[in-house]
Amino acid sequence: xxxxxxTDLPMNETGKVISINCPGHIKRxxxxxxxxxxxxxxxxxxxxxxxxxxxxxxxSIIALRKEDASLIDVEF
Amino acid sequence: MLLGICKHNNKDFxxxxxxxxxxxxxxxxxxxxxxxxxxxxxxDATVIILDATCLxxxxxxxxxxxxxxxxxxxxxxxxxxxKKKNIEIDLNKLSKLLGVPVVGTVAxxxxxxxxxxxxxxxxxxxxxxxxxxxxxxxxxIEDCILMLSSEVQKILPVSKQxxxxxxxxxxxxxxxxxxxxxxxxxxxxxxxEQILLKLDEIRKLLQKNDIDSSNLKDxxxxxxxxxxxxxxxxxxxxxxxxxxxxxxxxDKILTSKKFGIPIMILFLGLIFWITITGANYPSQLLSDFxxxxxxxxxxxxxxxxxxxxxxxxxIEGMFQTVTWVISVMLPPMAIFFPLFTILEDLxxxxxxxxxxxNYFKKACTTGKQALTMCMGFGCNAARSCGV
Numbered sequence: 335x336x337x338x339x340x341t342d343l344p345m346n347e348t349g350k351v352i353s354i355n356c357p358g359h360i361k362r363x364x365x366x367x368x369x370x371x372x373x374x375x376x377x378x379x380x381x382x383x384x385x386x387x388x389x390x391x392x393x394s395i396i397a398l399r400k401e402d403a404s405l406i407d408v409e410f
Numbered sequence: 411m412l413l414g415i416c417k418h419n420n421k422d423f424x425x426x427x428x429x430x431x432x433x434x435x436x437x438x439x440x441x442x443x444x445x446x447x448x449x450x451x452x453x454d455a456t457v458i459i460l461d462a463t464c465l466x467x468x469x470x471x472x473x474x475x476x477x478x479x480x481x482x483x484x485x486x487x488x489x490x491x492x493k494k495k496n497i498e499i500d501l502n503k504l505s506k507l508l509g510v511p512v513v514g515t516v517a518x519x520x521x522x523x524x525x526x527x528x529x530x531x532x533x534x535x536x537x538x539x540x541x542x543x544x545x546x547x548x549x550x551i552e553d554c555i556l557m558l559s560s561e562v563q564k565i566l567p568v569s570k571q572x573x574x575x576x577x578x579x580x581x582x583x584x585x586x587x588x589x590x591x592x593x594x595x596x597x598x599x600x601x602x603e604q605i606l607l608k609l610d611e612i613r614k615l616l617q618k619n620d621i622d623s624s625n626l627k628d629x630x631x632x633x634x635x636x637x638x639x640x641x642x643x644x645x646x647x648x649x650x651x652x653x654x655x656x657x658x659x660x661d662k663i664l665t666s667k668k669f670g671i672p673i674m675i676l677f678l679g680l681i682f683w684i685t686i687t688g689a690n691y692p693s694q695l696l697s698d699f700x701x702x703x704x705x706x707x708x709x710x711x712x713x714x715x716x717x718x719x720x721x722x723x724x725i726e727g728m729f730q731t732v733t734w735v736i737s738v739m740l741p742p743m744a745i746f747f748p749l750f751t752i753l754e755d756l757x758x759x760x761x762x763x764x765x766x767x768n769y770f771k772k773a774c775t776t777g778k779q780a781l782t783m784c785m786g787f788g789c790n791a792a793r794s795c796g797v
Contacts, residue, residue: 356626362627365434368467370632374629379661383768384668387779388661394464395661397764399771 340375340398340406341387348376361385362410364406368392375408411443418527426453432467434474435585435627442587448479450595454534455481457526462492462514464501465646469638472508476542477576483530489522498648504645508544541560544575547633550619551626554582561604561624567596580769581605582612583626664761674762678784681749689741696737704729750785 343349351373354361369375369391378395380390386397397408412427431438448456451673456479457480460468465486472484505512516521532538544554558578566574573592573690580588581600593600621629662671702724704725711721753759759781767777 362435362498363629365628365635366470368470368638370628370635378658379665379764380603381665381666381764381768383765384770385771386764388665388764392464392466394467398766399767 338410340403340408345377348374349410354405354406391398431562449695455486455530457483459485460485462486464487466638466642470755473634480540480572481533482510486514489514490516507641509541524685539795558608636757685742685746688745692741693737700733
């Protein structure tokens with residue numbers, strides 16, 4: 335178990351959110367989508383150009399850009 | 411907001427569609443409108459429509475709504491889709507856990523909608539009494555709410571006492587925009603001396619427990635989300651946990667490096683081809699039809715001996731221009747937009763946005779703009795509104 339950025343989480347591996355360090359409005363959006371501490375998050379798709387990445391969270395898929403995902407720390 | 415009227419069992423229903431949101435607290439304009447309507451618009455009942463295929467995400471909204479109103483009907487829609495994906499939802503149990511009636515619907519099936527209207531009616535006239543379950547927050551926040559509630563109770567109007575808990579929470583959270591709307595709507599003042607004193611006390615207490623304004627909201631939201639998770643674990647059964655596998659496979663192809671963009675170009679190319687070649691025929695028909703009418707109108711004006719400048723202005727000027735525009739513009743729009751809607755219903759448009767986001771980012775915008783840009787091919791007015 336180590337702490338890494340969400341962007342470094344390998345595809346299709348489950349990470350557990352430890353902290354969200356995004357600016358206020360983005361953080362609020364993430365909270366609304368159910369991304370809080372202890373939430374499981376799995377990267378499942380990458381866009382053709384490599385960014386954004388789609389994550390499976392609580393049964394639905396959401397896309398995050400690199401600059402936002404890199405501010406989320408996960409346990410892996 | 412959209413209004414709808416319907417008649418059911420000889421009762422007239424006035425339905426108001428408020429903006430769809432995931433939450434009622436992140437202060438976007440839609441959320442504010444939705445919240446204010448539910449809270450201050452005095453609806454007889456509020457119907458929350460949930461997507462059965464991702465119940466958990468939607469329950470967040472249910473809990474937040476239950477905090478601000480008592481009369482709620484939860485409608486779990488898309489049961490047919492859920493069935494296809496082998497998701498089973500125990501609606502009775504959900505209703506018990508939430509304390510409000512839950513109706514399952516398949517929007518295409520009128521019978522299930524009648525059932526919904528029956529329930530809404532029964533809630534409106536208090537034949538069904540809702541007893542919404544309120545979120546239990548962590549002890550420290552509950553303590554703070556308790557400290558404030560007696561003061562807030564004194565100020566709130568008698569008919570709005572059920573809002574006490576929520577108002578306390580917003581006061582503790584220092585959510586000024588909401589507090590302002592509450593004060594304006596009920597004509598009250600929530601910043602009297604006792605309350606300010608208590609709030610000061612609360613702030614100190616929270617500080618002692620390492621809670622400040624930045625992480626308080628996290629704690630509140632986490633509480634709601636964990637409650638939603640808990641309920642989902644109780645009522646939702648995934649018979650086959652790989653229910654999303656097929657969708658995922660398709661997604662993988664649609665967004666792959668090799669095929670993602672070619673497929674997109676193919677799809678859009680196909681739509682344009684159908685639009686452009688397909689529109690020629692109705693265009694021709696329309697312009698023939700209008701030409702025929704124009705001829706008859708000219709005869710008529712000659713017959714009544716109208717001066718030439720009048721027929722010039724009315725027929726060659728107004729009539730001809732308007733009909734030209736209609737026959738040239740209407741057919742492509744009538745073909746393009748429905749086709750685009752099909753792509754939307756298939757869920758392909760978000761994939762386009764996903765594929766193109768990186769390129770649009772370079773122009774300081776998001777992939778979603780790709781869609782409004784595409785709409786611009788059908789009609790520029792639609793694009794400008796979208797932007």
